[in-house]
Amino acid sequence: MKNNKIALFIPTLEIGGAEKVMINLAKGFSELGYDIDIILVKAKGDYLKQVPKSVNIVDLNSKSAMASISSLTTYLVNAKPYALISAIENCNVAALIAKKRAKVDTKVIVTIHTTLSRILEDVKNIKVKLNMILQKKLYKRADKIVAVANNTAEDAAKVLGILRDDIDVIYNPIINDELINKSKENVSGKFFNQEGVKNLLAVGRLNEAKGFDTLIKGFNLLLKQRTDVRLTILGEGEKRPELEQIIDELGINDYVDMPGFCENPYAYMSKCSIFVLSSKWEGLSNVIIEAMSCGARIISTDCKSGPKEILDNGRYGKLVPVGDEQEICKGIIEVLNNDIIFEDYNNHLDKFKFDKIINEYIELIYNK
Numbered sequence: 001m002k003n004n005k006i007a008l009f010i011p012t013l014e015i016g017g018a019e020k021v022m023i024n025l026a027k028g029f030s031e032l033g034y035d036i037d038i039i040l041v042k043a044k045g046d047y048l049k050q051v052p053k054s055v056n057i058v059d060l061n062s063k064s065a066m067a068s069i070s071s072l073t074t075y076l077v078n079a080k081p082y083a084l085i086s087a088i089e090n091c092n093v094a095a096l097i098a099k100k101r102a103k104v105d106t107k108v109i110v111t112i113h114t115t116l117s118r119i120l121e122d123v124k125n126i127k128v129k130l131n132m133i134l135q136k137k138l139y140k141r142a143d144k145i146v147a148v149a150n151n152t153a154e155d156a157a158k159v160l161g162i163l164r165d166d167i168d169v170i171y172n173p174i175i176n177d178e179l180i181n182k183s184k185e186n187v188s189g190k191f192f193n194q195e196g197v198k199n200l201l202a203v204g205r206l207n208e209a210k211g212f213d214t215l216i217k218g219f220n221l222l223l224k225q226r227t228d229v230r231l232t233i234l235g236e237g238e239k240r241p242e243l244e245q246i247i248d249e250l251g252i253n254d255y256v257d258m259p260g261f262c263e264n265p266y267a268y269m270s271k272c273s274i275f276v277l278s279s280k281w282e283g284l285s286n287v288i289i290e291a292m293s294c295g296a297r298i299i300s301t302d303c304k305s306g307p308k309e310i311l312d313n314g315r316y317g318k319l320v321p322v323g324d325e326q327e328i329c330k331g332i333i334e335v336l337n338n339d340i341i342f343e344d345y346n347n348h349l350d351k352f353k354f355d356k357i358i359n360e361y362i363e364l365i366y367n368k
Helices: 017-031 046-050 066-079 089-102 116-122 126-141 150-160 177-183 212-223 240-250 265-269 286-293 306-310 325-336 348-352 354-367
Strands: 005-010 035-040 056-059 083-087 107-112 144-147 167-169 198-203 229-234 256-260 274-277 298-301 318-320
Touching (some): 005 017, 005 066, 017 035, 017 046, 017 286, 017 354, 035 066, 083 089, 089 107, 089 126, 107 354, 116 126, 116 150, 126 150, 144 150, 150 306, 177 265, 177 286, 198 212, 198 286, 212 229, 229 265, 265 286, 274 286, 274 325, 286 298, 286 348, 298 325, 318 325, 348 354
Parallel strands (some): 005 035, 005 083, 083 107, 107 144, 144 167, 198 229, 198 274, 229 256, 274 298, 298 318
16 A cells, blocks of 8 residues: 655745745645645744645744754654655755654655755855755755756756756646635735826845845836836845835835735735846746736846746746846836737746646656
8 A cells, every 4th residue: 555645844834935835735735635744843934824724734843954853753753754855955954864864765855945056155154054065965865856947956956066867847836726716806905906006016035035125226216217106015024124224215115015924915916017026046936927827927037046947038027137226127117118028928837837746746756
């Protein structure tokens, strides 16, 4: 009889792209009848409420992924899942160490959701450097390595010193009926019910990677040319005070809204004039795919790694240089004025559909 227990391992269920992907995987596997555990270093985060009742939450109640190795080892010995899928670099390392200590046959699949080379460029933290050394040493033990985009896989192969052919690429499971249905709901945003307003939308964690400071400065340049535009940024994070200070200093509080985390960003995506991604780096960029599935026009920085791949080198959205507020402003004007006509992308989005991706993971787990 086939072992149908699959475990998913991630630090927390705080708001984030990888966290959302793990929830979607849990939903998809569970709907197919698999016995699913979501293992958390610490059971906290706004996404906890989105875990289906059919999925069991295992709280290791640890301070960090590395501190959770002993508890994870015990879990593997007792639960003996057929596969353990991990996400986020520290959890990937912890999962590989725990499997060796547990001496079990569990298939460990580590997933890469970000551009590893960009992390090394920006972060001077010694713990991050040490974790990268462990990744280079331990990832070769993984039964499978999955990257969320082709460019992400190529980058990881170079950084980790492994063959590109040893990395599978599986896109994130994003587009499903739930998303489409939520996109049709009403919104109560500050600007979205105002007549004659062009609503620009951005969604993401308020952190360094998302580059919202550049977006706000670019929007300020836009306001000097037209005043019928408004900017809404949905998300929460440690950069909020800094971003609010920039907005105050520019004197554009009446034109920018940052209401925090939103349970249903899809309703905003379906009603915005333009969706803007201003990131410095990404793994894939779930929000671009979500916005496209809601019918939004897209402007994105040409950052490593996902946007160019999703937008097919600009066929389906406008690509602008990273960190360039003037180019963001220029791109918004071009799209608002319909100076650029993008190709229809409905067929292109098929590769990101929920059921297709879930089946690709099942194939990877049981048949490869």
